Structure formats: structure tokens, C-alpha cells
Amino acid sequence: MRRSMQPLPDFSRxxxxxxxxxxxxxxxxxxxxxxxxxxxxxxxxxxVAEVGLERSARLLQAAGLRVxxxxxxxxxxxxxxxxxxRRLDDxxxxxxxxxxxxxxxxxxxxxxAPDKDIDAARRMVEEAIAELAPxxxxxxxxxxxxxxxxxxxxxxxxxxxxxxxLDIAERFPPEQVGVVIDVFHVWxxxxxxxxxxxxxxxxYGFHVNDWVAPIPDHLKARAMMGDGVIELRRLRTxxxxxxxxxxxxxxIFNQALWDTPGDQVLALMKERYLQHV
Amino acid sequence: MRRSMQPLPDFSRxxxxxxxxxxxxxxxxxxxxxxxxxxxxxxxxxxVAEVGLERSARLLQAAGLRVxxxxxxxxxxxxxxxxxxRRLDDxxxxxxxxxxxxxxxxxxxxxxAPDKDIDAARRMVEEAIAELAPxxxxxxxxxxxxxxxxxxxxxxxxxxxxxxxLDIAERFPPEQVGVVIDVFHVWxxxxxxxxxxxxxxxxYGFHVNDWVAPIPDHLKARAMMGDGVIELRRLRTxxxxxxxxxxxxxxIFNQALWDTPGDQVLALMKERYLQHV
Numbered sequence: 001m002r003r004s005m006q007p008l009p010d011f012s013r014x015x016x017x018x019x020x021x022x023x024x025x026x027x028x029x030x031x032x033x034x035x036x037x038x039x040x041x042x043x044x045x046x047x048v049a050e051v052g053l054e055r056s057a058r059l060l061q062a063a064g065l066r067v068x069x070x071x072x073x074x075x076x077x078x079x080x081x082x083x084x085x086r087r088l089d090d091x092x093x094x095x096x097x098x099x100x101x102x103x104x105x106x107x108x109x110x111x112x113a114p115d116k117d118i119d120a121a122r123r124m125v126e127e128a129i130a131e132l133a134p135x136x137x138x139x140x141x142x143x144x145x146x147x148x149x150x151x152x153x154x155x156x157x158x159x160x161x162x163x164x165x166l167d168i169a170e171r172f173p174p175e176q177v178g179v180v181i182d183v184f185h186v187w188x189x190x191x192x193x194x195x196x197x198x199x200x201x202x203x204y205g206f207h208v209n210d211w212v213a214p215i216p217d218h219l220k221a222r223a224m225m226g227d228g229v230i231e232l233r234r235l236r237t238x239x240x241x242x243x244x245x246x247x248x249x250x251x252i253f254n255q256a257l258w259d260t261p262g263d264q265v266l267a268l269m270k271e272r273y274l275q276h277v
Numbered sequence: 278m279r280r281s282m283q284p285l286p287d288f289s290r291x292x293x294x295x296x297x298x299x300x301x302x303x304x305x306x307x308x309x310x311x312x313x314x315x316x317x318x319x320x321x322x323x324x325v326a327e328v329g330l331e332r333s334a335r336l337l338q339a340a341g342l343r344v345x346x347x348x349x350x351x352x353x354x355x356x357x358x359x360x361x362x363r364r365l366d367d368x369x370x371x372x373x374x375x376x377x378x379x380x381x382x383x384x385x386x387x388x389x390a391p392d393k394d395i396d397a398a399r400r401m402v403e404e405a406i407a408e409l410a411p412x413x414x415x416x417x418x419x420x421x422x423x424x425x426x427x428x429x430x431x432x433x434x435x436x437x438x439x440x441x442x443l444d445i446a447e448r449f450p451p452e453q454v455g456v457v458i459d460v461f462h463v464w465x466x467x468x469x470x471x472x473x474x475x476x477x478x479x480x481y482g483f484h485v486n487d488w489v490a491p492i493p494d495h496l497k498a499r500a501m502m503g504d505g506v507i508e509l510r511r512l513r514t515x516x517x518x519x520x521x522x523x524x525x526x527x528x529i530f531n532q533a534l535w536d537t538p539g540d541q542v543l544a545l546m547k548e549r550y551l552q553h554v
Contacts, residue, residue, distance in 0.1 A: 112490075116508050122467070150427045153465035154506045155490035164467045188430035190399070190441045213389075213432035214495030229431045231393050 005237045007274055008248075014273055015040030015068040017207065017251035018047050021265055022258040026051040029262070030063045036266040040068040042205075042249040043101060045094060057100050067103035068247035069144065069180070069205050070094065075111035076128035077121035077158065087111075088128055095136045105204045106136065107180050108145045110159040112152075121158045126168055129177060137176045144180035144204035145169055149188075151221070162186050162195035169202050178202030181239060182251065184209050184222050187230045196238045203244035208232055208277050209252040222252045224268060226276040236277050248277060282514045284551055285525075291550055292317030292345040294484065294528035295324050298542055299535040303328040306539070307340045313543040317345040319482075319526040320378060322371060334377050344380035345524035346421065346457070346482050347371065352388035353405035354398035354435065364388075365405055372413045382481045383413065384457050385422045387436040389429075398435045403445055406454060414453045421457035421481035422446055426465075428498070439463050439472035446479050455479030458516060459528065461486050461499050464507045473515045480521035485509055485554050486529040499529045501545060503553040513554050525554060 016038050021029055026047045033041055041060070048056045048070075060067060073094040078084045091106075098106045108129070113121030129143060136143050145165040148157035159165050162179060169177045179199055184207070186192050196203075210228030215221040225232055236248070250269050257265050293315050298306055303324045310318055318337070325333045325347075337344060350371040355361045368383075375383045385406070390398030406420060413420055422442040425434035436442050439456060446454045456476055461484070463469050473480075487505030492498040502509055513525070527546050534542050 113506070116506050118465075118506075118508070150465040151492070152490075154488055160465050161467060188395075188427040188437050190438060211431055213429075215428070218491030229390070229393050229395075231395070 005233045007233070008277060011037060011270060011273070012039060013246070013248045014038050014270070015042050015247040015249040016266065016269070017042035017071070017249040018044045019071070020250055020252045020257060020269065021262045024262045026056050027059055030059050030065055032262050032266055033065055034063050035263065036270065038266065038270070040066045040247040040249070042068045042071060042251065043103070044071045045097060048097065048101065053097055053100055057102065060101065067101050068249055069105040069107050070098040070101060070103050071107045072109045073106045073132075073143070074108040074157070077111050077113055077124040079114040084124060084128065088131055091128070091132050092135055095132070095139050095141045098141045099139045104140055104142050105144050105180070106141050107205065108143055109148060110145065110157045112155050113158055118153070118158055125159060129168060130171070133172050133176050142175065142204055143177045145177065146180040146182060147185055149185040151218075161189055161191070162199065163191055166195060166198055166202070174201045178204040180205035180207065182207035182209070183230050183232060183235050184211055187211060187235065192235070193238055196235075196242050200242040203239060203242060205246065205249060206236065206239050206244060207249045207251045208236070208273075209250065217255070220253045220255045222254055224252060224254070224257070225250070225272040232276050248273075282510045284510070285554055288314060288547060288550070289316060290523070290525045291315050291547070292319050292524040292526040293543065293546070294319035294348070294526040295321045296348070297527050297529045297534060297546065298539045301539045303333050304336055307336050307342055309539050309543055310342055311340050312540065313547065315543065315547070317343050317524040317526070319345045319348060319528065320380070321348045322374060325374065325378065330374055330377055334379065337378065343524075344378050345526055346382040346384050347375040347378060347380050348384045349386045350383045350409070350420070351385040351434070354388050354390055354401040356391040361401060361405065365408055368405070368409050369412055372409070372416050372418045375418045376416045381417055381419055382421050382457070383418050384482065385420055386425060387422065387434045389432050390435055395430070395435055402436060406445060407448070410449050410453050419452065419481055420454045422454065423457040423459060424462055426462040428495075438466055438468070439476065440468055443472060443475055443479070451478045455481040457482035457484065459484035459486070460507050460509060460512050461488055464488060464512065469512070470515055473512075473519050477519040480516060480519060482523065482526060483513065483516050483521060484526045484528045485513070485550075486527065494532070497530045497532045499531055501529060501531070501534070502527070502549040509553050525550075
């Protein structure tokens with residue numbers, strides 16, 4: 001397979017995830033994508049809220065920019081049933097927002113345990129997705145479980161491997177619950193290529209960036225494609241071999257990029273996308 | 278099983294891993310363990326080298342302190358065959374040192390990839406262990422593969438799960454190659470309890486500490502038992518149910534502990550050991 005790995009021919013699948021340009025509000029990011037000829041954007045709810053939901057939808061439509069996904073739903077486990085219900089309500093609002101913004105993918109970062117009982121938290125995630133899935137399906141929105149790197153098992157997600165995410169997704173029809181594969185979160189996994197093949201028909205998104213060691217910061221830990229150790233092209237080729245040919249989001253939480261003018265970030269990201277992804 | 282989880286009755290299995298008291302040289306650590314009534318110590322090669330191998334062995338024997346393990350062999354993958362041979366030679370010296378120091382466990386931190394090819398690096402690890410195992414067996418030393426948290430996949434070890442470590446260990450007799458289970462490295466793994474049960478007969482060591490989020494530093498990332506989220510007693514009970522009743526090493530890389538007088542660290546560690554492990 002490796003011999004047949006080809007660079008991407010153009011930018012037709014490229015998506016700017018807004019986390020990469022934290023310095024820009026939604027209006028600036030939309031304009032930046034248009035200037036750079038980037039056809040997709042991955043949105044964050046807090047960035048949408050800043051500008052307003054309806055106004056965001058109008059800006060995107062006027063620009064002809066397609067929305068690859070909305071980040072994020074999830075954060076399901078909580079100590080009390082009342083708090084878990086509150087979070088489910090918030091997830092239903094996230095589904096509504098996704099539909100209004102014109103994307104059919106809501107990315108789920110499932111959340112940490114409220115205490116030390118990680119198994120109980122994992123059951124809360126499964127129960128919440130089972131409650132949310134029929135609603136999101138009626139709204140035309142698919143739920144993409146994003147397994148997070150085990151680095152975040154205590155504070156962001158008890159779902160930490162692609163295999164574990166698929167164990168949950170496979171309880172639902174493939175058009176309702178699937179996975180979002182971010183190279184940063186899965187590259188280390190000895191089973192990643194088997195699990196990507198297993199994910200066929202359920203891959204709702206593919207995120208690229210890179211891993212440098214030592215990570216510079218717990219949350220702002222990611223690097224530009226090509227600066228780290230991840231076999232990006234091999235992973236992208238594997239995801240395509242498993243049937244995914246949708247948008248490729250560049251999602252990089254990185255302070256140095258946030259301190260750089262956004263247009264420069266987009267130019268570098270386009271260059272590295274063709275070179276390394 | 279959880280109902281039957283009991284605290285440890287005493288300190289008869291407690292071991293001070295020298296990484297917890299970086300501020301002490303070997304002579305100071307030996308004296309500290311004697312003062313604190315800690316019966317085992319886990320040694321590091323650079324700490325032994327400071328004092329000298331023969332002198333270290335005499336100090337330990339005179340103090341009646343048992344050595345639970347020697348850290349560390351490993352670091353096998355390298356870009357050239359010559360460098361890989363050099364590292365194997367160094368591992369044979371580590372085996373010799375373990376035997377001289379009176380421990381039959383050499384802990385293996387297997388090493389990162391020399392480039393982006395993580396599969397090739399994993400094959401290099403397997404080949405190196407296959408070369409090292411007959412030698413270490415003749416010396417009466419067992420090789421304990423320590424899977425490291427995926428946080429360290431790029432700079433410390435391409436072996437990142439207990440299942441992966443066991444896949445390698447099971448190619449050898451159970452008295453030659455096994456695993457060392459450190460709670461910090463494995464607690465997040467959805468398969469950890471199945472893999473602990475699978476490890477029966479091959480568990481050569483058990484390390485305790487804790488995980489706090491966000492981690493304060495890439496390498497000095499660990500916390501004192503009870504300060505974080507790890508289900509320590511559940512993991513210890515599982516390891517015992519799988520047949521391990523040997524020493525329990527406290528291994529904590531933590532700057533605040535290194536800035537504290539060693540005797541205070543040992544007192545705190547003893548208290549938390551009975552409370553949380």
C-alpha cells in the first residue's frame with residue numbers, strides 16, 4: 001500500500017478547523033478561507049455563539065463555504081442525573097445548531113469521569129449517545145465520536161481508542177453514529193490500521209496536525225503537519241482505503257500559530273497539506 | 278471484587294523506586310529506606326554508576342535492603358545496525374549489573390522510533406528482546422517489558438499498551454520475559470483489567486503513583502498516590518488476583534517531591550500507600 005501513497009492533488013477536500021485560528025472570529029475565518037481558496041470550515045460552538053447562530057449561517061452561505069463539522073457535543077458523564085440531563089439538553093441544542101449551520105456532523109468529545117470510576121463514566125457516555133442518537137437522526141445530523149489521546153483520559157474523554165469508539169458506534173446504524181479520526185489522538189495505537197479498516201462506512205471526519213515530543217503544553221500540544229512524527233500520508237491513505245473521501249480538517253491547538261497572522265497560518269497549512277498529508 | 282478490596286496490612290511489600298527521590302544518591306536512599314523501615318528499593322543505573330556498582334552492591338547488602346528491580350534496559354530501535362548492536366551491548370551490561378545488585382528483574386523501556394516508521398521500530402524492539410532474552414536467562418535475570426503511556430510514544434517507547442507488551446512477552450517462556458505494570462501508564466486503557474488477567478505468571482513488577490490533569494510537565498508528570506484519578510486499589514487487587522504478590526514500587530517523577538527533604542517524601546509515601554494502594 002505504501003508505494004501507492006500519493007499526495008493530495010489539490011485543496012478540494014481541505015477544511016480549516018477554527019481551533020487552528022483561535023485569533024480569528026468566525027467572520028474573519030470565513031473571509032480568510034475565501035481568500036485562501038479553502039472550500040470547507042470546521043466550526044466551534046463558542047465561535048458561532050460570539051457572532052450569533054443565524055448570522056453565522058448567513059455568512060457561511062453568502063461565502064459559499066461548506067461546513068465539514070461542528071465541534072463539539074459530548075461531555076456526558078456527570079455526578080448527578082440532573083446534571084447529566086442538563087448536558088443532554090445542551091447536546092440537543094448542539095444538534096440543532098449543526099443543522100442550522102448546514103453540517104450533518106456533530107463531533108463528540110465524550111467527557112471525563114466526574115470521580116475515579118472510569119467504567120461508570122464510560123457507561124454514562126453510552127447511555128447518553130443512545131438517548132441522543134434518535135433525536136439527531138431526526139434532525140439529519142450524524143454523531144461522530146472522536147476518541148481522544150489517552151493524555152486526556154482524566155480531563156476530556158474516557159473514550160480513548162478508535163476500537164472503543166467503534167464498540168459504541170456499532171450499536172447504531174452506520175448513518176447515525178460513527179467516528180471522527182484525528183491523527184493526533186490515534187497515531188500511537190498498535191491497532192490503528194485494523195480499526196480504521198473496521199470503521200468502514202462510519203468514518204465521518206478526518207483531522208490532521210502533528211505530534212512533537214516533548215509536547216509543549218497539556219492542551220496546546222499539537223504541531224503543524226510535517227513538524228512531528230505522525231505518518232500522515234499513511235493514515236490518510238488508510239482512511240481512504242476504508243472508504244472515506246470527505247473533507248480533511250486541519251485542527252491545531254498551538255500558541256505559536258495563534259500568535260501568527262491568520263493568513264500566514266493558512267498559507268503554511270496549505271503548503272504542508274500538499275507536502276505531508 | 279470491589280467489595281473485597283482491602284488496604285495493604287503493612288509495609289512488607291513497599292519499595293522506593295529511586296526516581297521518587299532524585300535528590301538522594303544511592304547511599305542516601307539506602308539509609309533513608311532503613312530509617313523508614315522500607316524493605317525494598319528499585320534502582321536506576323545512573324544512580325548506581327555514581328556510587329559505583331560494587332560499592333552499591335555492598336551498601337545494599339550491608340543494609341539488608343532487597344532490590345525489587347533495576348531501571349532500565351531498552352531503548353532498542355536505532356537508525357543503523359551498528360547503533361542497534363551498541364544498544365544491545367549496553368543492555369547486556371544492564372543485565373550483568375542487575376545480577377551483581379541482586380535483583381532478577383530488569384525493567385525495559387523499549388525506546389522510540391528513530392524516524393517516523395513506528396512499525397519498523399516495533400519490529401526492532403521484538404528482535405532485540407529475542408537476542409537479549411537467552412543471555413539474560415543465563416544470568417538469572419528476567420526481562421520486564423514496561424508499556425509506557427501513549428504520551429511517550431514519540432520519545433520513550435513504541436510499546437504503549439499492556440496487550441502489546443504481552444504479545445511480545447508470550448513468545449518467550451514466562452520465566453524469561455514478562456511485564457512491569459505501572460498504573461500511570463495503563464490506567465486509561467479500556468482493556469487494562471482483561472490484560473492484567475492475561476498477564477498471569479508474567480507480572481514481574483507493579484509501580485504506583487497517580488495521574489493529575491493537566492499534567493504539569495511532559496516528563497515530571499506524576500503525582501503522589503491519592504492526589505489524582507487512578508483507581509489504585511482496584512488495580513492492585515487485580516494484579517494480585519492475577520497472581521502477583523511481589524514488591525510494590527513507588528515511582529514518582531515530580532519536581533515538588535524532589536524539592537522536599539527525602540525523609541518527608543518517604544513518610545508521605547508510606548501514609549498514602551496504606552490509604553490508597
